[in-house]
Amino acid sequence: MFKFLKTDPAKKAKKYVEKALIEIEEGFPQYASIEFEKAARLFLQEEQIDFAVKYFREAAYTALESNDHSRCAEMKIAAAECLFMEGRYDEGGGLYSESSDHLHRDRKPRNSNRALGIAILGYLGARNFETATNILRKAEKRLGELSGKIDPIYELAKLCVSILCDAADISKAIFEKAARSAKPSVPEQPLVEFVVSSVRLALDTEVRLSWAGPEQQEVPVKSPIELELQFHCPTEVRIVDHRVSLSNSVILKKEPEFTTNPSKNESWLIEFSPVLSGTGIIGPYTVTLEGEKVLVHKHSNKIEFLIARAPSDLDLKVSPERVSCALGDEAIIEVNLKNIGDGPADNILIKTILSEGLEISLGNEEKAINFLGSGETIHFQIFVRAISQGEQLVTINTTDGRTRQEVVKTVMVRVG
Numbered sequence: 001m002f003k004f005l006k007t008d009p010a011k012k013a014k015k016y017v018e019k020a021l022i023e024i025e026e027g028f029p030q031y032a033s034i035e036f037e038k039a040a041r042l043f044l045q046e047e048q049i050d051f052a053v054k055y056f057r058e059a060a061y062t063a064l065e066s067n068d069h070s071r072c073a074e075m076k077i078a079a080a081e082c083l084f085m086e087g088r089y090d091e092g093g094g095l096y097s098e099s100s101d102h103l104h105r106d107r108k109p110r111n112s113n114r115a116l117g118i119a120i121l122g123y124l125g126a127r128n129f130e131t132a133t134n135i136l137r138k139a140e141k142r143l144g145e146l147s148g149k150i151d152p153i154y155e156l157a158k159l160c161v162s163i164l165c166d167a168a169d170i171s172k173a174i175f176e177k178a179a180r181s182a183k184p185s186v187p188e189q190p191l192v193e194f195v196v197s198s199v200r201l202a203l204d205t206e207v208r209l210s211w212a213g214p215e216q217q218e219v220p221v222k223s224p225i226e227l228e229l230q231f232h233c234p235t236e237v238r239i240v241d242h243r244v245s246l247s248n249s250v251i252l253k254k255e256p257e258f259t260t261n262p263s264k265n266e267s268w269l270i271e272f273s274p275v276l277s278g279t280g281i282i283g284p285y286t287v288t289l290e291g292e293k294v295l296v297h298k299h300s301n302k303i304e305f306l307i308a309r310a311p312s313d314l315d316l317k318v319s320p321e322r323v324s325c326a327l328g329d330e331a332i333i334e335v336n337l338k339n340i341g342d343g344p345a346d347n348i349l350i351k352t353i354l355s356e357g358l359e360i361s362l363g364n365e366e367k368a369i370n371f372l373g374s375g376e377t378i379h380f381q382i383f384v385r386a387i388s389q390g391e392q393l394v395t396i397n398t399t400d401g402r403t404r405q406e407v408v409k410t411v412m413v414r415v416g
Contacts (some may be wrong), residue, residue, distance in 0.1 A: 013042035017055065020062070029065035036062060037075060049086055053079045057095075069106040073099035077115065081187035084122070089191055093122025097135060104142065110151055113139065117154030118188060120161060121195050127241070127288060129165045129297055136161045152181035156192075160199050167284060167299035172203055198295040205233040207300040209283050212269055218306040219280070222342055225272045227303060229256055229285055236262035237289035237296060244285045249276035249307055262291060277309040277343075309402075310343030312374070316398050316407040324414040330361050330385050331413050333394060337369075338377040345372040347401025354395075357388030357415060386415040 020035035040055035060075035076099040083092035100115035116139045123132035136158060143150065156178045162168035163175070184192040212226040219225055231239075239258045246252065256268030274280050283302035288295070317336045325331045339345050348369040352360065362383040369378060384394055394411040 009042045009046050013039040029062040033059045033062040044082060049082050052082045069102040073102035084187050084191050089122040090126035090128055093119045096122060113154045114151035117151055117157040120157035121191055124160055124195050125191050132161055133165050156182040160195055163199050163202055164297040201294055202296045202298055205296050205298050207231045207287055207298045209285055209300045209303050216305060218308050219274055220308050221274050221277050221310040227270050228267055229270055230267040232265050233289060235291050235294060236264055237291035238262045239287050240290045241288035245283060247281040249278050250274050250280045250282055274307040277307050280305050280307045311341050311403055312339050312343050312345035312400055313341030314345060314398055314400055314405055314407050315340045316409050318396060318409045318411055322412045325386050327386050327389055327415055330383055333382040333411050335382060336377060336379050339372045339374055342374055344374060345400045348372060349399045351397040352382055355392045357390055357392040358384045359387055361385040389415045
């Protein structure tokens with residue numbers, strides 16, 4: 001008996017594994033599951049976490065072969081708790097999510113709801129915010145089956161996602177009440193405390209976008225915009241991830257140069273360029289702030305403004321500038337109108353003003369152009385007939401309907 005008590009736990013665990021394999025060969029997966037669990041707990045006792053996880057998972061898979069979803073979920077949760085002990089929150093969260101599916105299938109909605117809550121917290125602790133949000137959406141679809149039996153752990157996880165991922169305006173009192181109501185197990189405690197402390201800091205952290213200079217309600221298209229990104233946190237943190245949301249009318253020209261030194265306050269200049277007229281939106285700017293045992297995922301405010309269309313610039317050329325013709329003859333004047341501005345010209349009105357000795361021989365004295373894009377050119381001819389001798393004038397007046405820019409050119413016609 002004394003010799004048995006001194007048996008090496010690792011060797012004893014291996015015997016349980018061998019026995020489990022025999023049970024599988026003989027077609028008794030339910031008994032194999034029990035032997036795998038015994039081996040896993042011995043490895044856990046010896047702090048051989050990877051082996052413990054491996055055989056808890058084997059216990060889960062063999063339980064599933066005998067269609068025991070509740071036991072499968074129990075074993076996966078045991079494996080996840082081992083992973084949590086090593087801070088492997090992402091892997092542990094995945095196992096809790098799988099456990100929730102098994103419990104849901106076995107018609108244990110409240111236990112399933114709690115497992116999903118821990119899964120969400122695991123992904124938050126692993127900085128996997130997108131997956132945490134997706135798991136929450138999955139959980140929301142199942143809430144109708146719970147009939148008010150929502151677990152406090154899930155309520156806490158939901159608030160954490162709202163604050164860290166959705167920038168929801170949640171009061172500290174509501175969050176603290178949820179944190180007090182949640183009752184994690186001993187292996188889950190470090191994860192829950194880590195996420196809760198991070199959310200508390202997120203509530204006290206400010207990330208703000210502001211104009212680097214006077215606030216502007218309207219900016220010209222293609223004109224650089226400088227904004228200042230600032231953060232303030234009660235403890236020293238550094239930015240480990242960031243992204244900014246932009247409307248289609250704005251592009252990022254110069255990103256901030258984040259340093260790796262932890263700080264409680266920091267600011268950076270960011271340059272943007274509006275490329276399309278209309279409404280421009282910059283933000284929210286999302287940053288992930290990391291410090292000692294702290295993770296803060298925070299959203300800034302949004303900056304909205306109008307983007308004015310780029311101005312047009314009409315360039316008018318006529319040729320020849322002087323022309324001679326006999327009485328009763330026609331003179332032809334070539335006209336080239338080009339938009340050399342960055343923006344389009346709209347509703348251009350071209351008037352031909354003649355002195356008393358001339359008349360239009362073909363066409364009209366006014367011409368309208370609905371649109372002339374940047375860099376585009378239009379070419380046309382003006383035909384005039386001399387009806388009186390002497391030096392006559394042809395004045396071409398061009399007006400941009402949007403900017404009211406007016407360009408005038410004059411041609412002298414000598415009638416002899």
